[in-house]
Amino acid sequence: MAKPKPSGLDVYARPYIPQALKSVNQLVAHSVHSQLVRWIDFGQYTHSFAGSRFLPADAPQPSTHADQSELADRLAKPLGPKRYYSHFSDALVQEVQHLQHECEEHALYKVTLFQAPSDPRPAMFWLHVPGLREMSLRVEIGDTVHLWQIHFGLRGEILEAPLLTYRQDRPVLLSPYINLQYHSVIWGIDRLKERLTVRVDGLQPTSMVFNASFTIQGARLGALYKAVADVDHLLATNQASQWMTSMLFPDSNSGVMQTTLNKGTIAWEPHDSELNYEQIRAIDNVLNRAYGTLPYMISGPPGTGKTKTLVELAMQLISAVPEAHLLVCAPSDPAADTITSRLRQHMTPKQLLRLNSPSRSFPEVPMSILPFCHVDDDMFSLPPFPQMMAYKIVVTSCRDAEILVRARLRNADLFSLEFGLLSAMHPEKTTTYPSLHWTGLLMDEAAQAIEPEACLGMTVVAPPEKCMAPQQAPPIFVMAGDQNQLGPRTASKGTALQTSLFERLLSRSVYSEHPLARSRLSGGVMRPLTQKMLPILRPPFANLIRNYRSHPAILATPSALFYNDTLEPEATNTDSLLSWQGWKGERWPVLFATNTSHDETEQDGGGWYNNTEARMACEYAHSFLEAGLLEAREICIISPFRAQVNLLRKNARNKRNKIAMGEVSIGPLEAFQGxxxxxxxxxxxxxxDRFLEQDAARGLGVINEPRRYNVAMTRAKEGLVVIGNPAVLEKDPCWQAFLEFCQRNRLWESGDGPWTPPGGEQGRAGRLEKQLLHAKGAADRQANGLRNGVRALGQPDDDEHVLWQSGVDVESALREVDDAEAGGDEEAESAPEAEDDDG
Known part of the structure; x- marks a missing residue:
């Protein structure tokens, strides 16, 4: 059968918009502005604790103007300390261009504006916005939405102006008439109902049908430009240059050589008794600051406890140093909320602040952390200065760290203010340098933040240009993340913004070429530091390896593909779904189900969907529920395409279902990271496969998108069902590895016959797969009355754990043989007393 030729049509093209509708937006119109939402008055806030005399001047911002040819040439040049601003400002110029296009893509035509019922505020209306639930449109409270009123004639034709209106129930001819363009302002966001509450002052209700267009967030982008300009300035100054250069361009000169093995004990008492060895070692390294002056990187694959590690580290840092004040950031509000929820278990609202932007909607904030937020007259705001200085930890999103910058609460500002005041008040004395307020920056999910966003937090904690107190250590910078999951969300593709600071730093030789780096391990074995390896650069990173989420069969392929086979399954009770009758082959809780029915696209540009797949997914969910193995809220169904998500929700909510599936969590892939x-x-x-190139151009789907694949395959704890067409999935190396794993172990449901890998050769089994097979072999021998040569099996009532441990022990025995042959009997690094904790 001949392969179909690629389609020349753009399957992602916007639906057809009649020219008559488009022309409404081009009419000469008078602008009508609406009242803005209340905001923080940063000038007044700064004036409440300082004037301007002792505050440093803002760094000058170079011009960002460049034509397209200059932009391409400049972006092609490598990033370095001397061209930091030009590199990222050029990337931001491209981002602005794509954001404007994104706004055009989401423009609405011929939509109805509804009066907001029961809203006591004046001039409030509702606007339905498709895609708002999945956050495909970037909007915040305070953003502007342009509205053009549409008028119709008696035959439904679109008019340039209304012919008449009604006053006191009588028609009145309007002549002449001035078209109005309303600059409405977003006052509320309801993502669940995909509805914006907009304020439209001066609305003439001659028609309630409008065209709507959205605007880019100029203030947010301006903050990013300023952040990279500030960093560029700091890279060129004396004291700050040393710190900022070491943070952004670290090398071995910023590190410390290690000449002795680490001690096997720790000098601090953990708040969390379930920390494992790798987590304890990471926290201890940062507390002792023995690794040098450079970012400490915590590499945490899915389910390995990155956030848990950062929370414990934060608590230990403020316990160790009474004067410590930490800024903790995350790239999204939900991620920042998660950190706050963990920290609030150990702290009071006087010690911990969850700093929110006024643009955040109150319903989006979990009730449990509202006591840790500061609210000023129904608006999230900054606490008064004395209260602000008392917080031990401030948690905010990377973007909202801008609030601290604008309020002049950076280390550089506070240092200059305190030093300047003391010098002016006591000119006869030699003023000692004050200590820094912010002693560290911790960043969670750092691989999802664009580098200019990371710069915002860095400029807050960066030391001042003047000398610090000699006895004070410079601020620490710790990042936790996973560059193998979804990276930064950007409108532009293929630019510097798509590589996070976390990923960029890990690619530098001081991390990537270190002998203990994950990428330099072989066979999935995390070898300990031995005396023979000394002296060695003390590793400025930690590799978390123990997964507390998933069954080993679910982890097997991602561990081999992305983490050098280093993941260690530590989750308990992951076998509760094994009694489901649908599992195949080895009866591990992984199943691939073949679906070759054609995908289809919505005519209105809504995206791709597949009816057969949606039916199959709901049938599988129904089967588990019917078996009574779990509740509906414990199931999630994921698709990378919005139209398929909508179809799945419609099918699951069907009242004709015998079992209620309304609580099944259904959503797009991006919504489930973390x-x-x-x-x-x-x-x-x-x-x-004919549309794969267009998918890739837009960064959609999960084929040839390894990070999206990794996120999709690592959300499950006890069961994973994948529905797809192997003839299409095999074109992606990651999917081919998964298909081979399923075929080798007969975890396959297919009505179309066997599948043959491209080239006809099966890939090699990874370490976790081999351990599972060892355990199965031991189980088979036990069933036949035999005994395993490595260890005797336990009683039947704990066979799942014992069988898995048998496979682990088999591999451990093989490792000991390898180590002995390689001279691996030298003295190894001792583990702390808490090493046996299974976290």
């Missing part, structure tokens, strides 16, 4: 579920049903949706 989350987990007992059962995951993943719908690949794409069953034809």
């Amino acid at each position: 989350l987990e579920s007992r059962l995951v049903i993943f719908c690949t949706t794409r069953t034809r």
Whole structure:
């Protein structure tokens, strides 16, 4: 059968918009502005604790103007300390261009504006915005939405102006008439109902049908430009240059050589008794600051406890140094909320602040952390200065760190203010340098933040240009993340903004070429530091390896593909779904179900969907529920395409279902990063290969998108069902590895016959797969009355744990043989007393 030729049509093209509708937006119109939402008065706030005499001047911002040819040439040049601003300002110029296009893509035509019922505020209306639930449109409270009123004639034709209106129930001819363009302002966001509350002052209700267009967030982008300009300035100054250069361009000169093995004990008492060895070692390294002056990187694959480690580190840092004040950032509000929820278990509202932007909607904030937020007259705001200085930890999103910059609460500002005041008040004395307020910056999920966003937090904690007190250590900078999951969300593709600071730093030789780096390990074995390896650069990083989320069969392929086979399954009770009758082959809780029915696209540009796949997914969910193995809220169904998500929700909410599935969590892939579920049903949706190039150009789908694949396959705890077409998925090396894993172990449900890998050769089994097979072999021998040569099996009532441990022990025995042959009997690094904790 001949392969179909690629389609020349743009399957992602916007639906057809009649020219008559488009022309409404081009009419000469008078602008009508609406009242803005209340905001923080930063000038007044700064004046409440300082004037301007002792505050340093803002760094000058170079011009960002460049034509397209200059932009391409400049972006092609490598990043370095001397061209930091030009590199990222050019990337931001491209981002602005793509954001403007993104706003055009989301423009609405011929939509109805509804009066907001029961809203006591004046001039409030509702606007329905498709895609708001999935956050495909970037909007915040305070943003402007342009509205053009549409008028119709008696035959439904679109008019340039209304012919008449009604006053006191009588028609009145309007002549002449001035078209109005309303600059409405977003006052509320309801993502669940995909609805904006907009304020439209001066509305003439001659028609309630409008065209709507959205605007880029100029203030947010301006803050990013300023951040990279500030960093560029700091890279060129004396004291700050040393710190900022070491943070952004670290090398071995910033590190410390290690000449002795680490001690096997720790000098601090953990708040969390379930920390494992790698987590304890990471926290201890940062507390002792023995690794040098450079970022400490915590590499944490899915389910390994990155946030848990950062929370414990934060608590230990403020316990060790009474004067410590930490800024903790995350790239999104939900991630920052998660950190706050963990910290609030150990802290009071007087010690911990969750700093929110006034642009954040109150319903988006979990009730449990509202006591840790500061609210000023129904608006999130900054606490008064004395109260602000008393907080031990401030948690905010990377973007909202801008609030601290604008309020002049940076280390440089506070240092200059205190030093200047003391010098002016006591000119006869030699003023000692004050200590820094912010002693550290911790960043969670750092691989999802664009580098200019990371710069905002860095400029807050960066030391001043003047000398610090000699006895004070410079601020620490710790990042936790996983560059193998979803990276920064950007409108532009292929620019410097798509590589996070976390990923860029890990690619530098001081991290990537270190002998203990994850990428330099072989066979998945995390070898300990031995006396023979000394002296060695003390590693400025930690590799978390123990997964507390998933069954080993779910982890097997991601561990081999992305983490050098280093993941160690530590989760308990992951076998609760094994009694489901649908599992195949080895009866591990992984299943691939074949679906070759054609994917289809919505005519209105809504995206791709697959009816057969949606039916199959709901049937699988129904089967688990019917078996009574779990509740609906413990199931999630994921698809990379919005139209398929909508179809799945419609099918699941069907009242004709025998079992209620309304609580099944259904959503797009991006919504589930950082989350987990007992059962995951993943719908690949794409069953034809002719549109793969267009998918890739837009960064959609899960084929040839390794990070999206990794996120999809690591959400499940106890069961994973994948639905797809192997003839299409095999074109992606990651999916091919998964298909081979399923075929080798007969974890396959297919009505179309066997699948043959491209080239006809099966890939090699990874370490976790081999351990599972060892355990199975031991189980088979036990069933036949035999005994395993490495260890005797336990009693039947704990066979799941014992069988798995048997496989681990087999591999451990093989490792000991390898180590002995390689001279691996030298003295190894001692583990702390808490090493046996299974975290």
